[in-house]
Amino acid sequence: MKKICAVLIGNPNVGKSTLFNALTGLKQHTGNWTGKTVENAIGYCEYQDCQIEFIDLPGTYSLQAYSYEEQVATDYILKRKYDIAVVVCDSVCLAKSLPLVLQTLEITDKVIVCLNLIDEASKKGIIIDSYHLSEELDVPIIVTDARNKVGLQKLLEQIIHFKTGSSYLVKYDEVIEKKLTNKNRLERYEALQILEKNDEQLKNKIVNQLVNKSNRLFSKYVKFTNEAYDAKDRKIDKILTSKLTGIPVMLLLLFAILWLTIIGSNYPSAWLFQFFGGVQKFLSSCFHFLCFPEFLHDFLILGVFKTLFWVVSVMLPPMLIFFPLFTILEDYGFLPRIAFNVDHLFSKCNACGKQCLTMLMGFGCNAVGVTGTRIIDSKRERLLAILTNVFVPCNGRFPTIIAVISIFFIGTVSSIFYSVLSAFILTLVLLSGILMTFFVSKILSKTILKGYSSGFILELPPYRRPKFKEVLIRSLVDRTLFILGKAVMVAIPAGAILYLFSHIMIGDVSILQRFANLFQGVGTFIGLDGMILVAFLLGFPANEIVIPILLMGYLATGSLVDYESIYELKSIFVSNGWTLLTGINFLILTLFHFPCSTTFLTIKKETGSWKWSVFALVLPTLIGIFLCICTTFLWHLFL
Amino acid sequence: MIFYKVLLFWYRNPSFSYITIGKYGGDFLSLADLGLNQKAVVKKICADGMISRRFQDIGLIPGCVVICVLISPLKDPKAFNINGTILAIRNIDAKNVEVEKI
Numbered sequence: 001m002k003k004i005c006a007v008l009i010g011n012p013n014v015g016k017s018t019l020f021n022a023l024t025g026l027k028q029h030t031g032n033w034t035g036k037t038v039e040n041a042i043g044y045c046e047y048q049d050c051q052i053e054f055i056d057l058p059g060t061y062s063l064q065a066y067s068y069e070e071q072v073a074t075d076y077i078l079k080r081k082y083d084i085a086v087v088v089c090d091s092v093c094l095a096k097s098l099p100l101v102l103q104t105l106e107i108t109d110k111v112i113v114c115l116n117l118i119d120e121a122s123k124k125g126i127i128i129d130s131y132h133l134s135e136e137l138d139v140p141i142i143v144t145d146a147r148n149k150v151g152l153q154k155l156l157e158q159i160i161h162f163k164t165g166s167s168y169l170v171k172y173d174e175v176i177e178k179k180l181t182n183k184n185r186l187e188r189y190e191a192l193q194i195l196e197k198n199d200e201q202l203k204n205k206i207v208n209q210l211v212n213k214s215n216r217l218f219s220k221y222v223k224f225t226n227e228a229y230d231a232k233d234r235k236i237d238k239i240l241t242s243k244l245t246g247i248p249v250m251l252l253l254l255f256a257i258l259w260l261t262i263i264g265s266n267y268p269s270a271w272l273f274q275f276f277g278g279v280q281k282f283l284s285s286c287f288h289f290l291c292f293p294e295f296l297h298d299f300l301i302l303g304v305f306k307t308l309f310w311v312v313s314v315m316l317p318p319m320l321i322f323f324p325l326f327t328i329l330e331d332y333g334f335l336p337r338i339a340f341n342v343d344h345l346f347s348k349c350n351a352c353g354k355q356c357l358t359m360l361m362g363f364g365c366n367a368v369g370v371t372g373t374r375i376i377d378s379k380r381e382r383l384l385a386i387l388t389n390v391f392v393p394c395n396g397r398f399p400t401i402i403a404v405i406s407i408f409f410i411g412t413v414s415s416i417f418y419s420v421l422s423a424f425i426l427t428l429v430l431l432s433g434i435l436m437t438f439f440v441s442k443i444l445s446k447t448i449l450k451g452y453s454s455g456f457i458l459e460l461p462p463y464r465r466p467k468f469k470e471v472l473i474r475s476l477v478d479r480t481l482f483i484l485g486k487a488v489m490v491a492i493p494a495g496a497i498l499y500l501f502s503h504i505m506i507g508d509v510s511i512l513q514r515f516a517n518l519f520q521g522v523g524t525f526i527g528l529d530g531m532i533l534v535a536f537l538l539g540f541p542a543n544e545i546v547i548p549i550l551l552m553g554y555l556a557t558g559s560l561v562d563y564e565s566i567y568e569l570k571s572i573f574v575s576n577g578w579t580l581l582t583g584i585n586f587l588i589l590t591l592f593h594f595p596c597s598t599t600f601l602t603i604k605k606e607t608g609s610w611k612w613s614v615f616a617l618v619l620p621t622l623i624g625i626f627l628c629i630c631t632t633f634l635w636h637l638f639l
Numbered sequence: 640m641i642f643y644k645v646l647l648f649w650y651r652n653p654s655f656s657y658i659t660i661g662k663y664g665g666d667f668l669s670l671a672d673l674g675l676n677q678k679a680v681v682k683k684i685c686a687d688g689m690i691s692r693r694f695q696d697i698g699l700i701p702g703c704v705v706i707c708v709l710i711s712p713l714k715d716p717k718a719f720n721i722n723g724t725i726l727a728i729r730n731i732d733a734k735n736v737e738v739e740k741i
Binding site for chain 2: 061062064092093094095096099204207208211212215218230233234237238241242243246247336339340341342343344345347353377453454455456457458459460461462
């Protein structure tokens, strides 16, 4: 079998990952914003007894490394071995993509140009004369629409039967050409690089000539039949980013999503509780029927199964609703507009506006958010984004926050008014996390991470209608099941260990209780109790298991309550001395405490320094404890 | 005659104000001074280092036509249509780009 290696290179957000997924059947995450792919992805595709290896590079504007992700792409094109470079272009903004095509042609002649998103271009009345463009550049040009899987066959065909390389080279003016006498393409490129490095003015000249060349090609071969092709996008932009409506619309949307999540997850959550309650009874009777020892029954059912049951019933419903909604906004192209609206605040904190995007990623998972900070060019700003990412509640903490809000502040009455109220409180909680992000960024950039914000350029992509079926499948399979799977993997051993901890007695007190007693003094001082602190500490592997640990701790000594819904939690908590103050402080500590182990390891990997990783653990914890002390103090002062 | 021309200019560019010239630093009209929907052609880029490199990458070179299409609710950054791509640039960076209105 013949083996071919093809790299996909292109500007950010031109649909490289979509094309890659369509070709290889893999499920790289895609989204309508710049910087989705931060690392190479490799996939395989078999076609007519050829095995084609595809490599999806991070998006880059040029082959002159600027940020980390662009470095990855440039290094690959320059130094690695590949058979064909497929330059993926955005047909709607071909002017943006052409310079990269020319640059790639300077390095290698084995180039195929792929005009992606052709459906959007034709919808907007943009006509590209690909035949003559292909002739002038001497490269094959394939027109594709990766989202609807159009033109992929032709692309594969072209890759397999690729024979002669292109003879096209960008001609510079005489002064520069005189210095480039080398025949070989790569040598010529290297000579150009040396010229650019040595002379700033010459460098500008070279780049300007390259861009001018591509602009000439663009105006020669691309025709607009509809001059106002982006009028609709600008109209939507006006609503989403204008002075009057921009920020209110943004907040309303956040509120609406949270409200839908809360109201929507109530019912499935109750069903799951009932379902698992039934399963538990069934399993119990099975165990009794088979005459299992009582100890084993308790260990498996009350320890492992109950923890699992809690994690699934509390986490699954909010994720099922939140993720698809969020993915729709992401695919539509809303996230960069949010970044655009609030960038000034980041600029005031000497931070990068793209930090907003990494924060939004943090809603899914803080570890993902931390990795996502690679889209930020400056090292200082990246560090700021990494250190503050944990202030955004990931979905491990999200359901916990919702649960505590609904049982403590709202009560068991379920009506529209109460759900609106709880969504409102949730919005406030999230906003306080965001405010803390700004505050901490500002403090850090004035103290240990001194410096001014570096250049910031953000692309606002055209709006794209999301494909609802794919959104559902992707957010369900890729995100929800993946994260739930991880949580379950932690919950099973954690349930087992916790059960043992809470049932092995030293003297007449269980190990868990002993731990709790150790922390009782500190706990009461900050308005919580020892068991809550133990729960947070033991929840280091995954934040999802904080409440199961609490329940286990509280219920170990007394008789077990068969809770059929999360509202019965309230009676358990209250009987263990929880007040409204405990509820508030619990929320504060959930929002502001050390990141989970996965995030911690990711921070270590991304910063490459133990110092910063430990700092990332200590900073939010100290803030949380400080805030708890403040609220407790105020509470006792006034009440 | 000059008076008439000035009047005509004001009439055609109602949002134009001389106060905005050089508001952000240099004594020239910069990208950051453009109002909503104003069109301009880039004359010179005075930035150096990373940001100038970035400008070149996105096609912001002398001779290119830019339109200010959006202004953020907090006035900064502004978004420009550069060769059909919408790009948001902070005022502090945009002030390094000298433009001429057309």
